[in-house]
Amino acid sequence: MFRIIKKSLKTGVVTGQHPEAAPAAQPVPADAKATTKPFRRSLAIREVDTGSCNACEMEMNALMNPVYDGERFGLHVAASPRHADALVVTGPVTVNMERALKDVYKATPDPKIVIALGDCAITCGQFKGSYAVTGPVERHIPVDVRIPGCPPRPAEILAALEDLRERLGKPAG
Amino acid sequence: MTPSEILQDTFGKAIISASVVHGFPVFVLDKETLPLVAHFVHTHPDLRGSLSLLWAVDHRPREARYELCYLFTLAARKDWLLLRSDLHGDDRLFRSITPHIHAAKWYEREVRDLFGLIAQGHPDLRRLVRHEHWPKGTHPLKKDFSWDTVMGRQEGQYAFRRIEGEGVFEVPVGPIHAGIIEPGHFRFSVAGEPIMQLELHHFWKHRGVEKLFERRRLTDAMPLAERVSGDTTIGHSLAYCQAVETLLGVDVPRRAKYLRSLFLELERLHNHLGDVGAICNDTAYALAHAHCSRMKERIMQLNDRLTGSRFLRGVNLVGGVGCNLAAGQLAEIAEEAAAIERDFSELEAIIFANASLTDRLEATGILKERTAWDHAVMGVVGRASGIDRDLRRDHPFAAYDELPVKVALYRYGDVRARLRVRMDEIHESMRLIREIRARIPQGAIMAEPSRVPAAGEWALSAVEGWRGEILYMVMAGEEGRIHRCKVRDPSFVNWPAIQWAVLGNIIPDFPLINKSFNLSYAGNDL
Numbered sequence: 001m002f003r004i005i006k007k008s009l010k011t012g013v014v015t016g017q018h019p020e021a022a023p024a025a026q027p028v029p030a031d032a033k034a035t036t037k038p039f040r041r042s043l044a045i046r047e048v049d050t051g052s053c054n055a056c057e058m059e060m061n062a063l064m065n066p067v068y069d070g071e072r073f074g075l076h077v078a079a080s081p082r083h084a085d086a087l088v089v090t091g092p093v094t095v096n097m098e099r100a101l102k103d104v105y106k107a108t109p110d111p112k113i114v115i116a117l118g119d120c121a122i123t124c125g126q127f128k129g130s131y132a133v134t135g136p137v138e139r140h141i142p143v144d145v146r147i148p149g150c151p152p153r154p155a156e157i158l159a160a161l162e163d164l165r166e167r168l169g170k171p172a173g
Numbered sequence: 174m175t176p177s178e179i180l181q182d183t184f185g186k187a188i189i190s191a192s193v194v195h196g197f198p199v200f201v202l203d204k205e206t207l208p209l210v211a212h213f214v215h216t217h218p219d220l221r222g223s224l225s226l227l228w229a230v231d232h233r234p235r236e237a238r239y240e241l242c243y244l245f246t247l248a249a250r251k252d253w254l255l256l257r258s259d260l261h262g263d264d265r266l267f268r269s270i271t272p273h274i275h276a277a278k279w280y281e282r283e284v285r286d287l288f289g290l291i292a293q294g295h296p297d298l299r300r301l302v303r304h305e306h307w308p309k310g311t312h313p314l315k316k317d318f319s320w321d322t323v324m325g326r327q328e329g330q331y332a333f334r335r336i337e338g339e340g341v342f343e344v345p346v347g348p349i350h351a352g353i354i355e356p357g358h359f360r361f362s363v364a365g366e367p368i369m370q371l372e373l374h375h376f377w378k379h380r381g382v383e384k385l386f387e388r389r390r391l392t393d394a395m396p397l398a399e400r401v402s403g404d405t406t407i408g409h410s411l412a413y414c415q416a417v418e419t420l421l422g423v424d425v426p427r428r429a430k431y432l433r434s435l436f437l438e439l440e441r442l443h444n445h446l447g448d449v450g451a452i453c454n455d456t457a458y459a460l461a462h463a464h465c466s467r468m469k470e471r472i473m474q475l476n477d478r479l480t481g482s483r484f485l486r487g488v489n490l491v492g493g494v495g496c497n498l499a500a501g502q503l504a505e506i507a508e509e510a511a512a513i514e515r516d517f518s519e520l521e522a523i524i525f526a527n528a529s530l531t532d533r534l535e536a537t538g539i540l541k542e543r544t545a546w547d548h549a550v551m552g553v554v555g556r557a558s559g560i561d562r563d564l565r566r567d568h569p570f571a572a573y574d575e576l577p578v579k580v581a582l583y584r585y586g587d588v589r590a591r592l593r594v595r596m597d598e599i600h601e602s603m604r605l606i607r608e609i610r611a612r613i614p615q616g617a618i619m620a621e622p623s624r625v626p627a628a629g630e631w632a633l634s635a636v637e638g639w640r641g642e643i644l645y646m647v648m649a650g651e652e653g654r655i656h657r658c659k660v661r662d663p664s665f666v667n668w669p670a671i672q673w674a675v676l677g678n679i680i681p682d683f684p685l686i687n688k689s690f691n692l693s694y695a696g697n698d699l
């Protein structure tokens with residue numbers, strides 16, 4: 001017990017110790033911001049991987065680590081699409097995942113936001129045209145927000161989500 | 174006797190040709206004798222070959238021929254030995270070696286799906302890569318299948334193995350899971366709490382990577398190799414580079430080799446740190462998870478400062494590395510590594526002082542040494558089950574010929590052993606980083622190709638990534654193109670073994686066991 005407390009005291013607070021996000025390459029559209037109004041204080045996210053290389057997943061995971069601590073901005077990862085306000089989709093949509101993606105979309109209650117995360121989800125990236133890929137996310141379900149990058153850094157994802165909820169530059173809480 | 178002499182002695186007449194390619198023996202056999210020889214290599218006490226890779230090549234349009242290659246790693250000196258047989262003309266049948274060599278099971282199913290070649294006598298010829306909705310006759314790696322074919326859809330259901338009886342339930346999980354992880358399907362059969370059977374149904378993320386390679390030139394496929402499995406960017410790009418460098422006759426400068434080792438260790442560090450935390454987290458010990466992900470983040474930020482990419486993308490290039498490090502940067506790495514190692518050692522003490530945590534880890538998800546050997550399991554999972562293999566020591570690549578590696582080895586094969594292997598490797602990587610800093614020579618970081626490979630020439634390369642052995646077989650085509658690129662992430666081999674490790678455990682322990690394997694879906698599905 002003593003050891004644990006000592007460790008915590010020695011470590012101190014690491015939250016926010018990361019480089020600033022670069023300015024967003026694709027601005028968040030105004031109508032997406034309007035749809036997100038009800039979720040300004042708390043946004044439950046369901047992450048759906050439709051064929052990514054898993055680096056985008058790792059950055060989504062990093063979003064919840066003590067350094068970025070998405071929870072302090074009211075971001076949660078929901079275990080089921082039925083509990084989600086937003087779907088974050090990564091990767092090009094493979095022929096094998098196409099049905100699953102559409103099912104998840106249907107299972108998510110309205111109003112909902114779809115965020116395409118990473119170049120693959122937006123344009124299919126390196127996998128464009130392959131027989132096993134059926135196209136970017138927007139070919140199958142409507143996409144509201146695009147966060148480009150391969151992969152986008154966690155700070156950039158965080159900034160985009162803050163911008164979406166019109167909280168940029170506002171104090172936490 | 175050398176392995177070649179043993180084979181010559183026993184099968185003399187049946188061997189069509191024997192040669193040595195890139196330093197290891199290659200035997201060409203006819204398709205009827207190959208299974209016998211494979212069985213012999215697998216069981217002979219002086220050879221004890223474990224199947225490392227099985228791949229097929231379609232040689233059209235140059236020749237109407239398919240070849241099947243079986244790469245064995247011999248137990249004694251970890252040498253390689255390759256057996257090959259050809260199918261001419263319209264011949265689509267070959268004999269399965271799976272009845273004797275369990276590790277061939279998924280490979281032969283894969284060959285059938287991607288090439289339409291059928292392994293006769295294979296005990297399980299269900300589809301593997303192709304999901305049931307792919308139209309009949311779709312075999313994407315055949316040369317007459319166009320890379321951008323738009324596939325139709327047919328109806329069909331995967332036939333899971335069923336266990337029936339009173340009180341037996343089936344629990345389907347996936348493809349979309351509760352956490353932020355990749356898609357895969359797990360089908361459990363349980364009676365009460367214990368798992369009686371687990372069957373995997375993967376390949377949801379199949380993106381056609383191997384076919385996409387065939388559209389590229391040898392020198393410009395790097396972005397693709399880096400994206401086979403994002404968490405292993407360096408491992409995959411390095412394995413690809415080395416194969417291509419063999420083909421192009423590039424003599425990579427020593428400094429570049431040291432830098433490659435350095436980046437490979439950084440990649441190992443951030444992944445292992447993440448895994449240690451995630452294993453603790455799956456026993457609901459969030460404190461260790463928070464500390465570990467903080468340390469992992471530190472390394473990723475370091476990567477970003479050094480190379481401009483948190484995943485070290487764009488670092489490896491054919492011929493060397495694209496990013497030189499100044500003495501100040503090397504000092505920065507050493508300093509960070511030392512600080513994180515101190516930090517991590519304190520955390521280790523906290524983890525092992527927690528009895529309720531270690532209790533969850535011990536005797537959970539045991540993979541026996543024999544099972545591991547039968548499935549040719551390697552990497553972290555293998556070393557936790559007594560399989561003493563590490564390419565950094567056995568087949569030194571990059572700068573490891575000058576950097577002796579102490580291989581972590583445990584025998585119990587439970588979650589705790591897999592955790593211990595990772596912890597030991599974290600310390601070993603820290604030591605290697607110090608060593609690299611002390612020994613790294615000055616000089617160039619890029620070299621130029623010295624030759625053009627003829628069509629049909631091939632090279633094999635192996636890298637010990639953080640998960641295990643990454644193998645690439647690259648075959649040159651016309652005018653510097655790629656004719657075939659076989660990619661093998663360790664996940665492809667280790668996934669089937671998890672079906673055995675979970676038996677008798679309860680479903681709530683499955684996430685923990687799965688995390689302790691931590692295999693890639695992307696690298697497996699390709």
Ligand code: SF4
Binds near residue numbers: 054056118125
């Ligand atoms: S965008 Fe890049 S990092 Fe993300 S899944 Fe695609 S290849 Fe991987």
